[in-house]
Amino acid sequence: xxxxxxxxxxxxxxxxxLDERKKRILRAIIDDYIGTAExxxxxxxxxxxxxxxxxxxxxxxxxxxxxMGFLAQPHSSAGRVPSDKGYRLYVDHLxxxxxxxxxxxxxxxxxMEVKINELSQLIRQASMVMSRITRYTSLATTPQLxxxxxxxxxxxxxxxxxxLVIVVTDAGVVRNCLIRIPDAILxxxxxxxxxxxxxxxxxxxxxxxxxxxxxxIQDEIIITKELLMPILKGIAECISQIDSHEVFLDGTTNIxxxxxxxxxxKAKEFLSFLDQKEILCGLLESNLPNDSVVVKIGAxxxxxxxxxxxxxxATYSLGDVVIGSIGVIGPTRMEYPRVISSMNYIKxxxxxxxKKLVEGNTE
Amino acid sequence: xxxxxxxxxxxxxxxxxLDERKKRILRAIIDDYIGTAExxxxxxxxxxxxxxxxxxxxxxxxxxxxxMGFLAQPHSSAGRVPSDKGYRLYVDHLxxxxxxxxxxxxxxxxxMEVKINELSQLIRQASMVMSRITRYTSLATTPQLxxxxxxxxxxxxxxxxxxLVIVVTDAGVVRNCLIRIPDAILxxxxxxxxxxxxxxxxxxxxxxxxxxxxxxIQDEIIITKELLMPILKGIAECISQIDSHEVFLDGTTNIxxxxxxxxxxKAKEFLSFLDQKEILCGLLESNLPNDSVVVKIGAxxxxxxxxxxxxxxATYSLGDVVIGSIGVIGPTRMEYPRVISSMNYIKxxxxxxxKKLVEGNTE
DNA sequence: ATTAGCACTCAATGGTATCGAGTGCTAACA
DNA sequence: TGTTAGCACTCGATACCATTGAGTGCTAAT
Numbered sequence: 046x047x048x049x050x051x052x053x054x055x056x057x058x059x060x061x062x063l064d065e066r067k068k069r070i071l072r073a074i075i076d077d078y079i080g081t082a083e084x085x086x087x088x089x090x091x092x093x094x095x096x097x098x099x100x101x102x103x104x105x106x107x108x109x110x111x112x113m114g115f116l117a118q119p120h121s122s123a124g125r126v127p128s129d130k131g132y133r134l135y136v137d138h139l140x141x142x143x144x145x146x147x148x149x150x151x152x153x154x155x156x157m158e159v160k161i162n163e164l165s166q167l168i169r170q171a172s173m174v175m176s177r178i179t180r181y182t183s184l185a186t187t188p189q190l191x192x193x194x195x196x197x198x199x200x201x202x203x204x205x206x207x208x209l210v211i212v213v214t215d216a217g218v219v220r221n222c223l224i225r226i227p228d229a230i231l232x233x234x235x236x237x238x239x240x241x242x243x244x245x246x247x248x249x250x251x252x253x254x255x256x257x258x259x260x261x262i263q264d265e266i267i268i269t270k271e272l273l274m275p276i277l278k279g280i281a282e283c284i285s286q287i288d289s290h291e292v293f294l295d296g297t298t299n300i301x302x303x304x305x306x307x308x309x310x311k312a313k314e315f316l317s318f319l320d321q322k323e324i325l326c327g328l329l330e331s332n333l334p335n336d337s338v339v340v341k342i343g344a345x346x347x348x349x350x351x352x353x354x355x356x357x358x359a360t361y362s363l364g365d366v367v368i369g370s371i372g373v374i375g376p377t378r379m380e381y382p383r384v385i386s387s388m389n390y391i392k393x394x395x396x397x398x399x400k401k402l403v404e405g406n407t408e
Numbered sequence: 409x410x411x412x413x414x415x416x417x418x419x420x421x422x423x424x425x426l427d428e429r430k431k432r433i434l435r436a437i438i439d440d441y442i443g444t445a446e447x448x449x450x451x452x453x454x455x456x457x458x459x460x461x462x463x464x465x466x467x468x469x470x471x472x473x474x475x476m477g478f479l480a481q482p483h484s485s486a487g488r489v490p491s492d493k494g495y496r497l498y499v500d501h502l503x504x505x506x507x508x509x510x511x512x513x514x515x516x517x518x519x520m521e522v523k524i525n526e527l528s529q530l531i532r533q534a535s536m537v538m539s540r541i542t543r544y545t546s547l548a549t550t551p552q553l554x555x556x557x558x559x560x561x562x563x564x565x566x567x568x569x570x571x572l573v574i575v576v577t578d579a580g581v582v583r584n585c586l587i588r589i590p591d592a593i594l595x596x597x598x599x600x601x602x603x604x605x606x607x608x609x610x611x612x613x614x615x616x617x618x619x620x621x622x623x624x625i626q627d628e629i630i631i632t633k634e635l636l637m638p639i640l641k642g643i644a645e646c647i648s649q650i651d652s653h654e655v656f657l658d659g660t661t662n663i664x665x666x667x668x669x670x671x672x673x674k675a676k677e678f679l680s681f682l683d684q685k686e687i688l689c690g691l692l693e694s695n696l697p698n699d700s701v702v703v704k705i706g707a708x709x710x711x712x713x714x715x716x717x718x719x720x721x722a723t724y725s726l727g728d729v730v731i732g733s734i735g736v737i738g739p740t741r742m743e744y745p746r747v748i749s750s751m752n753y754i755k756x757x758x759x760x761x762x763k764k765l766v767e768g769n770t771e
Numbered sequence: 772a773t774t775a776g777c778a779c780t781c782a783a784t785g786g787t788a789t790c791g792a793g794t795g796c797t798a799a800c801a
Numbered sequence: 802t803g804t805t806a807g808c809a810c811t812c813g814a815t816a817c818c819a820t821t822g823a824g825t826g827c828t829a830a831t
Contacts, residue, residue: 047685086794087793087794089560101804105804119813120811121811122793123811143653197567199564201564204560209560209582211574213566213572219572221582247772301675301680309675316661449824462773462774463774464775464776464826467824470825485823487823652816652831
């Protein structure tokens, strides 16, 4: 990805290498190829796009562009196909980010503004609407909230010998864990313990629970190991539940709409790839330096299995803290402008809704 | 499905229609076809299986079997392929349910006996291991627990104006729901309300909460609508969460291993079918009259999209109550004996583990 | 009743001819 | 000097045809 600081310098290099006409032709070729999935010939470009040039001229330019590595030829008497490098240039400098169509905006809005009171539900919903709108496969990681803080901790009696540990975070996420406690413990004592836990933990981040805090608790109340241990284990379990993150997928069968997956082997490769949740997760969460939308094209995805796919991804945040990401994956011949616009919009929308969800939990 | 009461009568009809030799031949053909996916010729049967018959004799028998509808011919000079009716006979009367291989038993055991403390997690695990062992696609519905009873209900204060409603069932399932309550409510009062709720609800099934019970509560404590309504809504939300059931899928890409899905259109059809969670759910939960393993072959599945697939399914129960089901779906050319044996075993295992989970929650 | 033998069928395979979209190159032109 | 018309060439795709071989049904002999 080209950082915006470098973009100016890049532009000069670019102008040296590619004059305006070459850029126009390259863009025309890629636009065409994205639409048709067929190698693009010089005649096609001369006819469809009003460049005022003959096919012969375009042919010469195409040969140049191929030599520079922006185009490739499947075989010597075929038209040209964009290379990863070609797509890269297209995404960074050539394409036009047009407005998102009204129906897509409406689609996103109506999907996201239904009353949702679970954080991960919101992300699920966002992923779903992305796959529907882009017609590619969408993926998203559920929020990781290690940095969120305790809002309340409670130990509630359930029946003799059993209690429930409950953890509530400032993001409004609630988890619980059933524990076994000594039979002799009275409900009143659990309330005292709860109060103390609250006092000690509220405001800390989930990651900050350590031996020191535990020691402080032990100092202030006479508590047996038989009671304390299960409670701490329960809290730990709640924390790990909150922090565990899964990957959601939507629109996996969308790939069958694209001719590049007409080959059963390609289709299998892609779908098998999507089955590897850990790799998927790594892919989605790697290289997310800034807060803009990131595009990974073809072999730029260092993972085997999707070297002929592109990934458009973005993060979402709670306040200033990035807590997860969402992406769209499809053939390198992807409708980048549309996907990127959608991604920009949904990212904004997720952040808005997350904020609402947490602040305005007061509904 | 043939009920066991009818099986004796069926057998007589069967013997009338098919002598021992025809049965042996039919079985040989189906066994062979299940292994190879190639139409089976008379020579193959004569050679591979020691029936002491020439190919010509077998040819005659095959013609008979075809006329009876147990076999079909893709084209006039090809071998025979079993029809749905043929598979039906095979499953009901011909195949041999051999012992499950030790490694499969071990696989199931080791997957199921890891410490799991969530009911639906257990089912997820079971589905996963089934897809791995059978090498087909497995599916399962999460437990539906409308008939389970309240073990505890609690309203816990979180912060001023907010409380958490918690419902625990006898199956050890816990759900919670954050609610908004009037600011003036004191924690002590919530404890009183909790105690009353417990008194009234514990022992009832989730489905039994009705206006009468609510009325009883209102009679016994002075409670404002502003507090009671959110609590009841919270309880309702918890119940609906407990009762909501999803479908899990595993091994969806396994189908690419089978030549019947070499055709991209077939593969798409199948995978798209699996995307329709509601239909899937209906399929899995329909026709589960008794507690044995049920096999639905080809067009017996009244749902479009899997007319060339077979489904082997079973229910699992908590005590005597069926609370969900698990199934394996694959081509009609399925290794029925192996799948059915696995299904029998995993069903038993799930029931065992469920029992342990609920009773021995006391760990 | 069983089977050897034989003519027949038909999908699959591989080879060949044809077609056409597209290229590169050359020569003519503005 | 850049552009373009014209032309020979390339090569995948398509269609056509002959061949092959696994498998069948039928008949006649055992």
